[in-house]
Amino acid sequence: MTEIYSFGILPVIAHAWNKDRTLDIIIVLDSEWLATKLISDLPSVKVITLPKSGGVVPKDAAKDKFRENKIREYFYGPKNNICPHVFTIEFNEIKIYKIGAPQIPDSCLPAGMILKNPYNKILPIAPSPALVHHVLSVSSSNDPEQLLTKNLLGFVVVQHVDSDKRTLTLLSPQPNVKNKLLIVSDILFVDMK
Structure with a gap:
């Protein structure tokens, strides 16, 4: 097992x-x-x-392309008529979080201990080159404990991380990120423009 x-x-x-x-x-x-x-x-x-039912359709390249086009539309407009902003922000100006933690099997826990729902756990993430091309959500919250209940203001994409200068370069529809709490997602967007 x-x-x-x-x-x-x-x-x-x-x-x-x-x-x-x-x-x-x-x-x-x-x-x-x-x-x-x-x-x-x-x-x-x-x-x-x-066997799988005849109606089951595996996720295919068309769905991936559709999602990529919708993300591109968000930043560039439906006819590439919007010019997004690229700006650099220092690590100390923002806080990045991930929602959800890996589940630990009960056999690895101390006897009698029960974990809370790991899918709602808020984990701080250190900026690193692993974030490049990730779509980040901009939260309306100023408190990390409220990330699950507050609205999102929009999205940005990490284009570059400079660990030496401790900066991130972000693609955004707005000239700057007003709120500094960002939520990392598993969605990637490689901007070829």
Whole structure:
């Protein structure tokens, strides 16, 4: 079971199995590899493999292109008639956060300890070159504890991080970021303009 969990595959199964060992049946959709892995790691559990429904459409390049075009429209307008601003901001002028933490299996926690919902956890992020091309949300909040409940003012894209000068270069529809609390997302936008 630890091997399955370490690959990040179905942490819900790992959680259910580690919690009380009452898992009877697992249904796997369209993955012979995963079904074989589960059968070998959980011999007491019945694993049923089913094909995907005919209506299931995998995420494709068209959806990725659509999202990229919508992000481009946000910064450049529908007909490339808007000129976004590129500006540099110092690390100490902003605070960057990520919402959501990796889930820890119950078996790794001290006995009797129960974690709060990790998906709502607010984690500070240090500016680094790993943020390049990430879309960041600009929060209307001035308090990190209110990031989950306050509105967003807009979005910026990190174009460059200079660790030596401790600055970020941002692409923004406005000339400056008024609010300094930013939320990092997993969405990337590579600006080819």
